[in-house]
Amino acid sequence: MSETAAGPKPGWRAVGRALGNRKTGFMAVFGFAAGLPYSLLLGTLYAWLSDAHVDLETMGVFSLIGLAYAFKFLWSPALDRLNLPVLKRLGRRKQWIVTAQILLGAILVTLSRLDPVAALGLFSLLAGIGAFASATQDIAIDAWRVDVADDVATIDMLSTVFQMGYRTAALVGGAVSLILADRIGWPTVFLTMGVILLAAGAICLFAPDTNAEAQEARADEASGELRSAGQLSPGVRTIALGGVGLLWGWALVTVVIFMIRSLGSDPAQRPDAMEFVAGTGPLIVLATIMLPSAIAAVLVYLQRKGRHLLTVDAPDQGMGGQALDHLYRALILPLTELVGRMxxxxxxxxxxxxxxxxxxxxxxxxxxxxxxxxxxxxxxxxxxxxxxxxxxxxxxxxxxxxxxxxxxxxxxxxxxxxxxxxxxxxxxxxxxxxxxxxxxxxxxxxxxxxxxxxxxxxxxxxxxxxxxxxxxxxxxxxxxxxxxxxxxxxxxxxxxxxxxxxxxxxxxxxxxxxxxxxxxxxxxxxxxxxxxxxxxxxxxxxxxxxxxxxxxxxxxxxx
Incomplete structure (x- = not known):
């Protein structure tokens, strides 16, 4: 997307048109709904735990839920390919956004009914699920912003409004919540925030979105195109998919093992989260972004040079072949498109x-x-x-x-x-x-x-x-x-x-x-x-x- 093609000519009238567009209004709600759980789960929650006299070591384990945000890209391909049963009629992105908001609202309401000391295990489990849902919501909202942008609700204005909603939520979930906690107590604060997110989920039901079924049909059509003449041979694609799959698989397993070790009962055996992010984090980025991008660059080169291409349409390989095509679309094509375009x-x-x-x-x-x-x-x-x-x-x-x-x-x-x-x-x-x-x-x-x-x-x-x-x-x-x-x-x-x-x-x-x-x-x-x-x-x-x-x-x- 070039700057000229991304929207109308710069001018103050364009600002007025963008601010009056309904997409911009929903973008503000999305931004607020994204910022509120992040502020509560990675900040304000620790103030509640501190008031409840939870020890610092246990709070250190709670901080690990922040990894859901740091490594959310690991499950982002699923949001481009999978639809939720029944809910896919809401739209390609909205099905995930609304589901996450309702789940987050329910989790905050449930947390408000728990004693963080007496029910620490359930409390930490819900907080972890909430962080995962919040990170998933972020993926879907970022994609929604790109998907629905047009010449009136430009990507520039939508991005700005999202940030304003996000920062406002940080103030509400941070300073305002701290002030309210001294007056009405932490359970009531989290109950109120949960109700706000449930209300956001209800409001966002009416947001515009791309059609999930139409997108799925286009994806199936594109998967069929992978086997047409002029495309890379299935053997080359399988090798590339295997390499990227191994890299992403290693990253996923590494993060899961770290989380399991961190939640162990023996504090002495728990790994250091900062050392993990600083030491293993770059390797995960290398395995999931840098090396796959290099593989994608090789595929683009082969395509442009006309090497290892199908001379005739390849036959349908059945369920196994279709599964490989879908995985290729989820993991490889986003990278080859980016490398090929830029x-x-x-x-x-x-x-x-x-x-x-x-x-x-x-x-x-x-x-x-x-x-x-x-x-x-x-x-x-x-x-x-x-x-x-x-x-x-x-x-x-x-x-x-x-x-x-x-x-x-x-x-x-x-x-x-x-x-x-x-x-x-x-x-x-x-x-x-x-x-x-x-x-x-x-x-x-x-x-x-x-x-x-x-x-x-x-x-x-x-x-x-x-x-x-x-x-x-x-x-x-x-x-x-x-x-x-x-x-x-x-x-x-x-x-x-x-x-x-x-x-x-x-x-x-x-x-x-x-x-x-x-x-x-x-x-x-x-x-x-x-x-x-x-x-x-x-x-x-x-x-x-x-x-x-x-x-x-x-x-x-x-x-």
């Missing part, structure tokens, strides 16, 4: 995926130690600056990013987001040196005056301005990044391709945090922020190269 541009796209969000992800683990330990802010001050003021700023940034996408264009906004994400690290560098410049900026903007008149310490203004500016930049960059990533995905294989590409961003921060932590201990936060700024310049360069590639591709396709 060529060497896919290498650039993968490099951009790996680096674009690194500025705001790699040091996130050290944010609270920086605020509380290094800068000596109180917990209340950090909560005000990061949760309420910060979330407001990121939602504003997303709104601004959506406007810029429509007015300036996707690649200009993507590049601007990379610049802002890199430069805003220098604001934190100033805080690490004492925050003199940020204090002056806070005075000029009137934030210091506002903080003082609300009874706060004047120095809080510098933190609020820094976090607010960074989150504003993160919102712009996030809106542009999701829109760009969605634009390079094919509608035919949206679930698999988007899940594969987006998964690359989840492990990057984890892989660099160990080295970054040592650097902070040895050289301090200031040098770390300067280093992250320099790392961000790589994303700027790659954004410019991708802009050039996209423009060139659009020009060539127009000739």
């Amino acid at each position: 060529g060497w541009g896919l290498v650039l796209a993968l490099a951009l995926v790996l680096t674009y969000r690194i500025c705001d992800s790699i040091w996130g683990t050290f944010a609270y130690p920086f605020y509380l330990g290094e800068l000596k802010y109180s917990k209340d001050e950090v909560a005000i600056a990061s949760k309420f003021f910060g979330v407001g700023a990121i939602v504003l940034g997303l709104a601004l990013g959506g406007m810029l996408l429509t007015v300036l264009g996707r690649m200009a906004t993507l590049t601007l987001g990379a610049v802002l994400a890199a430069v805003t690290n220098l604001l934190y560098a100033d805080l690490a040196l004492g925050g003199a410049r940020m204090a002056v900026l806070s005075d000029v903007l009137g934030v210091t005056w506002l903080v003082e008149h609300l009874g706060g310490e004047p120095r809080l203004g510098a933190l609020m301005v820094t976090i607010g500016t960074e989150n504003l930049a993160t919102g712009i960059a996030g809106a542009a990044y999701i829109a760009w990533l969605s634009s390079i995905v094919s509608k035919r294989y949206s679930a698999v391709q988007y899940a594969l590409l987006s998964s690359l961003t989840l492990l990057v921060g984890t892989l660099g945090r160990g080295a970054l932590g040592r650097m902070i201990e040895e050289q301090g936060y200031y040098r770390m922020f300067v280093l992250v700024t320099w790392i961000g310049t790589l994303a700027i360069v790659l954004s410019l190269l991708e802009w050039w590639r996209t423009a060139r591709s659009s020009t060539n396709s127009a000739v």
